[in-house]
Amino acid sequence: MLFEQFAGKMMSVCLRYANDNMxxxxxMQDGFIKVxxxxxxxxxxxxxxxxxRRIIVNTAIRHLEKKKLQFKEIDESGADAPKLDPYAxxxxxxxxxxxxxxxxxxxxxxxxNLNVIEGYxxxxxxxxxxxxxxxxxxxxxxxRKMLQHQILQLQKIAV
Amino acid sequence: MTDNxxxxxxxxxxxxxxxxxxxxxxxxxRPENEKRPKGFFLRKINGTGLLVAALLVGSVIIxxxxxxxxxxxxxxxxxxxxxxxxxxxxxxxxxxxxxxxxNPTPNNTVxxxxxxxxxxxxxxxxxxxxxxxxxxxxxxxxxxxxxNTNVPSIKNEMPLLQPTTEVxxxxxxxxxxxxxxxxxxxxxxxxxxxxxLSSSNGKINKSLAxxxxxxxxxxxxxxxxxIRGRSSFNxxxxxxxxxxxxxxxxxxxxxxxxxxxxxxxxxxxxxxxxYSAGFRLVKPLNEHLLLKTGLQYSQMNQKFTYRNENELKTxxxxxxxxxxxxxxxxxxxxxxxxxxxxxxxxxxxxxxFRSIDIPxxxxxxxxxxxxxxxxxxxxIFNVSSWYQGEILDTSLAPVPISKVSxxxxxxxxxxxxxxxxxxxxxxxxxxxxxxxxxxxxxLSNMTNSQSPYNQKFQVGGxxxxxxxxxxx
Numbered sequence: 285m286l287f288e289q290f291a292g293k294m295m296s297v298c299l300r301y302a303n304d305n306m307x308x309x310x311x312m313q314d315g316f317i318k319v320x321x322x323x324x325x326x327x328x329x330x331x332x333x334x335x336x337r338r339i340i341v342n343t344a345i346r347h348l349e350k351k352k353l354q355f356k357e358i359d360e361s362g363a364d365a366p367k368l369d370p371y372a373x374x375x376x377x378x379x380x381x382x383x384x385x386x387x388x389x390x391x392x393x394x395x396x397n398l399n400v401i402e403g404y405x406x407x408x409x410x411x412x413x414x415x416x417x418x419x420x421x422x423x424x425x426x427x428r429k430m431l432q433h434q435i436l437q438l439q440k441i442a443v
Numbered sequence: 444m445t446d447n448x449x450x451x452x453x454x455x456x457x458x459x460x461x462x463x464x465x466x467x468x469x470x471x472x473r474p475e476n477e478k479r480p481k482g483f484f485l486r487k488i489n490g491t492g493l494l495v496a497a498l499l500v501g502s503v504i505i506x507x508x509x510x511x512x513x514x515x516x517x518x519x520x521x522x523x524x525x526x527x528x529x530x531x532x533x534x535x536x537x538x539x540x541x542x543x544x545x546n547p548t549p550n551n552t553v554x555x556x557x558x559x560x561x562x563x564x565x566x567x568x569x570x571x572x573x574x575x576x577x578x579x580x581x582x583x584x585x586x587x588x589x590x591n592t593n594v595p596s597i598k599n600e601m602p603l604l605q606p607t608t609e610v611x612x613x614x615x616x617x618x619x620x621x622x623x624x625x626x627x628x629x630x631x632x633x634x635x636x637x638x639x640l641s642s643s644n645g646k647i648n649k650s651l652a653x654x655x656x657x658x659x660x661x662x663x664x665x666x667x668x669x670i671r672g673r674s675s676f677n678x679x680x681x682x683x684x685x686x687x688x689x690x691x692x693x694x695x696x697x698x699x700x701x702x703x704x705x706x707x708x709x710x711x712x713x714x715x716x717x718y719s720a721g722f723r724l725v726k727p728l729n730e731h732l733l734l735k736t737g738l739q740y741s742q743m744n745q746k747f748t749y750r751n752e753n754e755l756k757t758x759x760x761x762x763x764x765x766x767x768x769x770x771x772x773x774x775x776x777x778x779x780x781x782x783x784x785x786x787x788x789x790x791x792x793x794x795x796f797r798s799i800d801i802p803x804x805x806x807x808x809x810x811x812x813x814x815x816x817x818x819x820x821x822x823i824f825n826v827s828s829w830y831q832g833e834i835l836d837t838s839l840a841p842v843p844i845s846k847v848s849x850x851x852x853x854x855x856x857x858x859x860x861x862x863x864x865x866x867x868x869x870x871x872x873x874x875x876x877x878x879x880x881x882x883x884x885x886l887s888n889m890t891n892s893q894s895p896y897n898q899k900f901q902v903g904g905x906x907x908x909x910x911x912x913x914x915x
Contacts, residue, residue, distance in 0.1 A: 287469055292461030299462050304789060306748065309465050310710060316472045350706055373452065378460045381453060387786070400450045401457050428446060437782060441760055 301344035315343035392427035681725030689904025700895035717743040733806040745794040794832025817865040851894035857887040879906040
């Protein structure tokens with residue numbers, strides 16, 4: 285069944301964008317209703333999973349937009365991106381990464397998800413979120429930096 | 444490490460990540476998908492629509508009642524009128540002449556309609572039909588016995604004409620309850636008033652017994668032993684005790700709130716199963732119609748979940764290291780660091796909306812005493828209602844709300860409409876178990892004019908209870 289086949293992966297997508305489980309569930313519900321509603325419009329161009337994923341991501345963005353999405357410029361004075369060795373995060377599992385992403389501020393999180401995980405360009409993201417491409421770029425840089433800081437913190441705690 | 448490596452690591456790890464899907468999510472998606480046309484129809488039903496529906500149901504019930512009455516009464520009346528003019532004198536005649544009036548002739552027939560006895564004689568057999576009237580339906584429940592002339596003992600005790608004579612005597616004894624008697628010579632018909640039936644019936648049995656025919660009766664006549672099973676009009680008051688699990692459907696319309704507030708309110712509130720309990724007095728108005736009123740308590744439950752932002756979590760980390768500077772020179776170093784995380788916590792509060800109400804319904808009930816079905820409709824008057832728990836204020840912060848401090852919820856939500864279908868099963872002589880799925884539609888908002896939104900609750904449930912017959 286279509287839902288059973290893709291629900292797990294799409295739930296993961298929803299959780300990456302939502303602020304909590306309830307919100308993720310709402311996005312998932314709305315997204316799959318749209319999937320069934322527009323199923324007949326699928327043109328068999330590209331993967332079916334990719335088509336569903338796009339609908340879910342768009343639903344998530346529309347959902348978050350209702351709450352007045354804010355792309356805050358968090359002041360991180362003097363804090364350069366820490367130098368991080370690959371072995372520092374190689375041990376991190378999927379759940380750890382999900383937690384780290386969810387701890388990001390909303391704007392950072394969305395841009396990071398769209399660019400890094402979903403593979404949208406900054407221009408595409410700018411169009412989707414009605415922001416400047418530059419804003420998308422800076423949000424990504426800061427998101428990356430914050431993630432690296434968090435990974436370092438985790439390392440310290442683990443020591 | 445380059446940014447690309449970092450990004451690739453995240454991408455590869457999370458590309459195929461799956462998360463557990465909440466139980467029941469498919470059920471939420473599927474109905475949305477399938478119920479769309481139905482929802483469109485239901486959205487159009489408002490309070491006026493329900494009122495019209497209730498009136499239509501009421502009209503149908505009254506129509507049915509009228510039709511049944513007109514279908515059953517005229518036949519009897521016609522027969523009665525037809526015979527009335529000629530029978531009063533014959534009644535006197537037949538009562539004074541006793542056996543002579545009802546002397547049987549071959550193929551003589553005595554029919555007592557609406558009451559009890561029908562005798563059909565033919566040369567071979569005597570049939571006596573003892574019929575105990577069913578007062579509600581004006582139909583007769585007939586128990587047959589036959590006097591087979593081939594049985595010697597009965598023949599000896601009761602010659603051919605005996606049953607007819609006996610019935611005649613019985614009839615005389617029961618005459619105080621007779622309104623009409625039509626005795627046609629070829630087809631004698633006796634009409635009894637159903638009201639006098641129960642006393643007549645007792646007298647008939649006594650009379651039969653007094654004349655030494657009780658053995659005969661016991662061996663041959665099956666007399667309906669109790670009133671159970673008939674659906675006669677029982678004017679006794681009834682008392683119902685019931686409890687019901689129920690579910691509330693919330694409807695919110697915007698007045699002056701922002702869309703963001705309504706979205707947040709909608710996502711933070713989730714209706715849960717509530718309950719109602721109460722009692723009702725039941726007064727039968729006629730054979731089918733019942734009037735019910737009582738008092739009931741209802742509680743609607745709601746789960747209110749909200750995020751408490753800027754929760755500060757402080758973790759103290761103590762790291763101990765041992766530094767060996769030279770053999771025998773070991774230093775233990777302890778580093779203490781504090782990690783502060785700013786996040787949010789999710790809190791869940793259970794809100795309750797409670798109300799005390801007086802229902803007033805009219806029911807149409809049909810079936811028999813063992814199993815009957817009722818259609819009920821009416822109004823429900825709110826006596827008092829109050830909301831307790833927490834709600835979001837317009838700044839999206841949770842604020843407590845109680846019976847005394849509620850500024851946006853009314854203390855009386857006024858009138859509601861009530862409709863239900865009840866199924867009653869008798870469990871003993873005086874008690875019936877009933878199941879009653881019901882729907883309650885509140886006509887007024889539960890919020891007052893100061894509220895930035897209007898909110899209503901509709902309630903559906905299944906009342907399960909006992910109905911006790913009083914005055915028995």
